Amino acid sequence: MxxxxxxxxxxxxxxxxxxxxxxxxxxxxxxxxxxxxxxxxxxxxxxxxxxxxxxxxxxxxxxxxxxxxxxxxxxxxxxxxxxxxxxxxxxxxxxxxxxxxxxxxxxxxxxxxxxxxxxxxxxxxxxxxxxxxxxxxxxxxxxxxxxxxxxxxxxxxxxxxxxxxxxxxxxxxxxxxxxxxxxxxxxxxxxxxxSLATLRERDRLAQADAAWRSMPETIRRAHFAKRPVPLVPVVEALTMSWRDGAWHPVDREAPVAPAGQIALARRLIELAQSRA
Structure with missing residues (x-):
């Protein structure tokens, strides 16, 4: 004491x-x-x-x-x-x-x-x-x-x-x-x-921009055409196709969405709706 x-x-x-x-x-x-x-x-x-x-x-x-x-x-x-x-x-x-x-x-x-x-x-x-x-x-x-x-x-x-x-x-x-x-x-x-939170946010924004620019047209039409864009399908698309900073063929056996995937999905939705 x-x-x-x-x-x-x-x-x-x-x-x-x-x-x-x-x-x-x-x-x-x-x-x-x-x-x-x-x-x-x-x-x-x-x-x-x-x-x-x-x-x-x-x-x-x-x-x-x-x-x-x-x-x-x-x-x-x-x-x-x-x-x-x-x-x-x-x-x-x-x-x-x-x-x-x-x-x-x-x-x-x-x-x-x-x-x-x-x-x-x-x-x-x-x-x-x-x-x-x-x-x-x-x-x-x-x-x-x-x-x-x-x-x-x-x-x-x-x-x-x-x-x-x-x-x-x-x-x-x-x-x-x-x-x-x-x-x-x-x-x-x-x-x-x-700030590590700021650095993570910068990385998330950079990832989202890269994912949006390189997104296959099939995914863009399937998940980003509706307004408002639903969150869950976007998270699922990222989980099955977005790995190591690039889009891959769909893997339906992919594990549970990794940490940060929901935040990444929200940023992609923001990008999509800002371009509507």
Whole structure:
């Protein structure tokens, strides 16, 4: 659990060392409050299904479901003293494979952690847990283009702006280079700071354009003449004929549609309808 201890720095004035209390308190407050805002968002996400106490409320409970992202988020909250195990009737001593409860309201977390001493490793852990839940298990974008976050993440995004991990763009937000290492840790960006989701989208668009340009006329007439173009037949046509970036003779024994085939089919339908 995190300890709330004073930390002192020193400066020299008139030949004598003095403690620069203001600078240290400000640093601790900024990092602690950032962790508190991120932890509050984590807590609300984990307890979103609690209909009795309510998401983010003191006492709201959840189970991590042995899902790695939820387990890591639980470790982070427990380390900060913001979640505690709920004893099981059948195994009173179990402290992990059990439900966990929030030890305070999520709204109180930023203030509670404002005076906490947060080291770099702990800040990285909280940031990674937040991004994993928000970007990989919820609807917070990880792309580098400006975005409007879901309401549940607005306070966290404002805190990330104050810390330099994001910047405001009008009423929207955009990630900065400072968050790059955290995005790499959750496999949302590559080592060059490019969004993997954006790279996948570019590849999908290029694939769709190539598939449309080289599409056999028989497939074009059979599946793209109707308006609106039905999705399922297009997915089936891709599954049976489109492999390794090229059209092939129909294979009716083809396996289940590979990942990304539905997105590719939707893009082809967009191309077809834009050319109507």
């Amino acid at each position: 995190i300890h709330f201890e004073p930390v002192w720095s020193r400066r020299v004035a008139f030949g004598k060392p003095e403690f620069d209390v203001v600078a240290v308190v400000a640093l601790g407050s900024a990092q602690g409050r950032l962790c508190g805002e991120l932890a509050a968002a984590i807590a609300c996400h984990l307890t979103r299904s609690d209909r009795e106490a309510g998401p983010g409320a003191h006492g709201a409970t959840y189970y991590h479901e042995s899902e790695p992202a939820f387990e890591e988020a639980t470790r982070v909250l427990k380390d900060l003293g913001l979640a505690a195990p709920v004893p099981r009737a059948d195994k009173p001593d179990e402290t992990w494979y059990c439900r966990h409860a929030l030890t305070m309201d999520s709204e109180a977390m930023p203030g509670a952690l404002a005076s906490a001493v947060i080291d770099g490793a702990r800040l990285e852990a909280v940031l990674s847990a937040f991004l994993t839940l928000a970007c990989c298990h919820d609807r917070l974008p990880s792309e580098r283009t400006p975005f409007t976050p879901p309401t549940a993440y607005e306070a966290a995004m404002r805190a990330l702006v104050r810390a330099g991990y994001a910047q405001g763009v009008g009423t929207a937000f955009r990630w900065t280079d400072k968050i790059g290492s955290a995005m790499c840790r959750i496999e949302a960006w590559d080592e060059n700071g490019q």
